[in-house]
Amino acid sequence: MHRAAVFVLLAGVLALSAGGPAPADTAVAPEVIHAEALYKNGDYKQAVSVLTAYLATHPKDTGALVDRGDDYTALGNQDAAIADYTAALAINPYFAYAYASRCESYTRLDEDQRATADCDKAIELQPKLAYAYRVRAMLALDRDDGQAALADANQALELVPSSAGALISRCRAYILLKRFKEAAADCDSVTQIDPTDDFGFFYRGRAEIGLSQWPAAIVDFHAALRLDSTDTNAYYWLAIAQLSTGAYAAALADVDRYIKTNIDDGDGHLVRAAIESNLGNTAEARESATTALRHYEIVNDQSKAAKAQALLDALKAKASPSPSATPSPSS
Numbered sequence: 001m002h003r004a005a006v007f008v009l010l011a012g013v014l015a016l017s018a019g020g021p022a023p024a025d026t027a028v029a030p031e032v033i034h035a036e037a038l039y040k041n042g043d044y045k046q047a048v049s050v051l052t053a054y055l056a057t058h059p060k061d062t063g064a065l066v067d068r069g070d071d072y073t074a075l076g077n078q079d080a081a082i083a084d085y086t087a088a089l090a091i092n093p094y095f096a097y098a099y100a101s102r103c104e105s106y107t108r109l110d111e112d113q114r115a116t117a118d119c120d121k122a123i124e125l126q127p128k129l130a131y132a133y134r135v136r137a138m139l140a141l142d143r144d145d146g147q148a149a150l151a152d153a154n155q156a157l158e159l160v161p162s163s164a165g166a167l168i169s170r171c172r173a174y175i176l177l178k179r180f181k182e183a184a185a186d187c188d189s190v191t192q193i194d195p196t197d198d199f200g201f202f203y204r205g206r207a208e209i210g211l212s213q214w215p216a217a218i219v220d221f222h223a224a225l226r227l228d229s230t231d232t233n234a235y236y237w238l239a240i241a242q243l244s245t246g247a248y249a250a251a252l253a254d255v256d257r258y259i260k261t262n263i264d265d266g267d268g269h270l271v272r273a274a275i276e277s278n279l280g281n282t283a284e285a286r287e288s289a290t291t292a293l294r295h296y297e298i299v300n301d302q303s304k305a306a307k308a309q310a311l312l313d314a315l316k317a318k319a320s321p322s323p324s325a326t327p328s329p330s331s
Contacts, residue, residue, distance in 0.1 A: 029054060032064050035071070044071045062088040066098050069105075078105040096126035104135045107142065115139055130159035130166065137169040146176030164193045164200070171203045180210035198227035202234055209241060217241040232261045236268060243275055251275045266295035270308055277315060286315045 031054040038047035051068040058064065069084035085102035088095055099122035106115035116139060122132035133156035140149035153170035156163055167186045174183035184207040190200030205220035221238035224231060235258040242251035252275045259268040273288035289312045296305035 028063065029058065029061070032061070032067060035064075035067055039067070039071060039074070042074075044074045047071045048075070060091050062092045062095055062098070065091075066095070066101060069098075069101055073101070073105055073108075078109050081105045094125055096122045096129050096132065099125065100129060100132035100135055103132065104138070107135060107139055110142075112139060112142065128159055130156040130163060133159070134163065134166045134169055137166070137173070141169065141172050141176070144176060146173045149173035150177065162193060164190045164197055167193070168197075168199045168203060171207065175203065175206050175210065178210065180207045183207035184211065196227060198224040198231060198234075201227070202231065202237075205234075205237060205241070209237060209244075212244075214241045214244045218245070232258050236262075236271070239271055239275070243271065243278070246278075248275055248279045252279065264295055264298075266292040266299075266301070266304060266308065268292075269295065270304070270311065273308075273311055273315075277311075277318075282315055282318055286312060289315060 031050055035047040035050045035054075038044070038050065048068055048071045051064050051071065055061065055064055055068065065084045065088040069081040069088070072078070072081035072084065082102055082105045085098045085105065088098045089102070092098075099118045103115045103118035103122060106112075106118060116136070119132050119136040119139065122129055123136070126132070133152045137149045137152035137156065140146075140152060149169060150173040153166050153173055156166035157170065160166065167190045171183045171186040171190070174180070174186065184204055187200050187204035187207060190197055191204065194200065201220045202224040205217040205224065208214075208217035208220060218238060218241045221234045221241065224234045225238070228234075235254045239251045239255035239258065242248070242254060252272070255268055255272045255275060259265070259272065262268055269288045269292035273285045273292060276282075276285035276288055289308050293305055293308035293312065296302075296308055
């Protein structure tokens with residue numbers, strides 16, 4: 001989440017426009033301003049410390065509570081974030097941004113029903129809160145609903161045209177809808193708005209794969225990994241792009257990096273099987289395809305299991321000697 005100090009300043013205005021009471025503390029305290037600066041510098045732990053000390057004597061400052069919730073969100077502590085957003089809403093139940101923020105935390109915990117309710121409430125209270133539409137778009141993407149995600153991303157961009165987060169959401173929606181040229185254009189914009197945002201490069205790479213632009217995809221996945229080397233999904237898609245250009249050794253190294261931290265994902269093993277097959281390593285390819293099939297059966301993904309089985313059948317046929325060379329057992 002990219003928090004803006006403006007939300008603290010506008011908290012009272014938003015509440016009044018929704019017909020509810022303003023927060024208890026409408027002025028922004030120096031401690032809160034300091035915490036905002038720490039947040040923008042990525043010093044989330046120190047921001048939490050500053051706000052915790054401040055809230056000990058100003059427990060009803062809803063802006064400070066939501067700010068600390070945002071810090072916890074950035075630190076990955078969604079339970080603590082939700083507790084702060086909930087405390088703020090207990091004081092001011094008309095604080096739209098607090099609902100939208102809690103929506104995001106619930107989204108990250110895969111509590112989609114609660115998240116949807118909070119985002120809907122935020123939009124009901126403040127129909128022009130772009131952040132709420134952007135988070136609701138994330139929810140739609142999580143359930144692979146490209147049309148709903150596109151509608152909310154479009155609404156967010158109508159309100160804030162330069163929102164990199166909303167552009168990424170729309171790029172992802174376009175990818176789901178197989179509208180790859182539009183997806184690539186949106187992610188182009190993200191890389192220009194914020195060249196340090198790895199998602200812009202990652203999802204542009206995904207769009208380029210949809211367009212069969214393999215070399216461009218390889219460049220973008222490498223760029224994404226330079227910005228965030230922990231994003232193992234980039235290794236998976238990089239392996240697919242490398243495989244498609246015939247760079248099998250590089251593809252194998254990349255997919256192995258992916259599998260190392262995603263060992264239960266059948267997709268990684270299936271891609272590995274295809275790479276090994278192209279390298280002429282039939283036995284290794286059969287082993288990877290068998291592993292992929294086992295994982296697909298565990299999660300009951302019949303469509304992908306059929307693909308793994310088809311590859312296994314092809315590999316068995318490839319490995320079998322010709323009938324003229326060796327008689328079959330039935331002959």
